[in-house]
Amino acid sequence: MAPPKKLALPKPLPDGFILTDTEKKKWRLGRIIGQGGFGLIYLASLDVDRPVAADTDYVIKLEYHENGPLFSELKFYQRAAKVESRTSSQRLRKPELLYWGRSQVQKWMKGRNLDFLGIPTYWGSGLAENNNLRYRFMAMDRLGTDLQKVLDQNGGMFKKATVLQLGRELVTVLEYIHENEYVHADIKAANLMQGHRDREKVYLADYGLSFRYCPDGEHKDYKENPKKGHNGTIEYTSTDAHRGVAPSRRSDLQILGFCLLHWLCGSLPWDRVLKNPAQVQEAKTRLMDNLPDSVQQLSVSRDSGTDEVASFLLYVRNLRYDEEPNYHHLRQLLCHTVKGRPDLHLPARPAGASSSNVPDPSSKEKQKEGRGRGTPKARFVAAVCDDDDEDEEEEEEQERGRPKPAAAHHRSRPRSKKDDATEVW
Numbered sequence: 001m002a003p004p005k006k007l008a009l010p011k012p013l014p015d016g017f018i019l020t021d022t023e024k025k026k027w028r029l030g031r032i033i034g035q036g037g038f039g040l041i042y043l044a045s046l047d048v049d050r051p052v053a054a055d056t057d058y059v060i061k062l063e064y065h066e067n068g069p070l071f072s073e074l075k076f077y078q079r080a081a082k083v084e085s086r087t088s089s090q091r092l093r094k095p096e097l098l099y100w101g102r103s104q105v106q107k108w109m110k111g112r113n114l115d116f117l118g119i120p121t122y123w124g125s126g127l128a129e130n131n132n133l134r135y136r137f138m139a140m141d142r143l144g145t146d147l148q149k150v151l152d153q154n155g156g157m158f159k160k161a162t163v164l165q166l167g168r169e170l171v172t173v174l175e176y177i178h179e180n181e182y183v184h185a186d187i188k189a190a191n192l193m194q195g196h197r198d199r200e201k202v203y204l205a206d207y208g209l210s211f212r213y214c215p216d217g218e219h220k221d222y223k224e225n226p227k228k229g230h231n232g233t234i235e236y237t238s239t240d241a242h243r244g245v246a247p248s249r250r251s252d253l254q255i256l257g258f259c260l261l262h263w264l265c266g267s268l269p270w271d272r273v274l275k276n277p278a279q280v281q282e283a284k285t286r287l288m289d290n291l292p293d294s295v296q297q298l299s300v301s302r303d304s305g306t307d308e309v310a311s312f313l314l315y316v317r318n319l320r321y322d323e324e325p326n327y328h329h330l331r332q333l334l335c336h337t338v339k340g341r342p343d344l345h346l347p348a349r350p351a352g353a354s355s356s357n358v359p360d361p362s363s364k365e366k367q368k369e370g371r372g373r374g375t376p377k378a379r380f381v382a383a384v385c386d387d388d389d390e391d392e393e394e395e396e397e398q399e400r401g402r403p404k405p406a407a408a409h410h411r412s413r414p415r416s417k418k419d420d421a422t423e424v425w
């Protein structure tokens, strides 16, 4: 029998399957609660002796071993968002209890007096094999509904206060990621998820396209490459990415600015030409060249929030490619009198509606239409390059013999030996 195409979703592992991560922690799989282009999301638990509880706090993301996105995501979490586990002797005595230390994110928050930062925690990863198929998995925080679904139920818009609050919180998330040498490169509502227990908390998820723009403090050079143009999710991708330039801090902020504009106005000036990347690029360039008027005129009302977003984008336009943004100033530009958490309350659900994360048929349809979810159609996908090979500890041990993952050129296909040999940016 021919092996399944690795482009496809992985053949599911059975409910109750036990996975062992690189730190020898055992994870039990529960039911599947989500699926992306390449991977499956399972409920998971460290208590392997009984079925996974419906309210568990962990999920496991599973992909075929050869696929690029999970590998890139894993590298980001391992470098920037892992939690230190305590000694294994403590764990052995009481395996059902979690002896976790403080996470990297928590340490950073403490230094800044923050009580929340929207980056999910990474709990472990490893490789698995079943029926001659090889898988890669990652255990992470379980999250709730994504904001694209919330937007879809709100007529595609958020209130001004919500947009500005989200903007400020995301500037801080980006500040953390950027300080850790990474850019996200694919900020959009579909990649923002509410907390599993606390719906007022919003997390930036999906680091499958994240890019290490400043490995060991060396910023990548500005280099235009028309062959790599238009990478990213077409609606929001940066003008640098349209020119085939590797993502940087300023491109993350510009993408965020386009998202804020979309959530405020419910549409973007380039909505009608999304199938033509060159026209989208032209429209974005026009908007950036004619700030602040180009943004202010998108709204008829004076207090719509477009002034704030125009100032935000104007600041971003003036950043040099390798310049460190002033995140504090950016948060001030998005200032608003309403304090506290963004108001994301969903309209009441019809009786009997499911609260599961498995996409409903209508949202699947929207995905096919390419509405902001980064479908293959809407996404002229970013190359993800993670070109150093330091400190990969036990996982590298497990992976000896595997070619180095220099690049996942196209998110819609798995890594190949050819990718590995190619310098992406």
Ligand SMILES: Nc1ncnc2c1ncn2[C@@H]1O[C@H](COP(=O)(O)OP(=O)(O)OP(=O)(O)O)[C@@H](O)[C@H]1O
Pocket (backbone or CB within 6 Å): 033, 034, 035, 036, 037, 038, 039, 040, 041, 059, 061, 120, 140, 141, 142, 143, 144, 146, 205, 206, 208, 357, 358, 359, 374
């Ligand atoms: N940590 C999580 N907790 C709960 N559900 C999640 C979590 N991560 C993802 N999901 C759910 O699983 C679905 C698939 O997520 P995944 O990140 O694999 O793919 P995607 O971003 O939708 O698509 P793509 O593979 O193209 O990036 C998401 O739409 C979401 O509903």
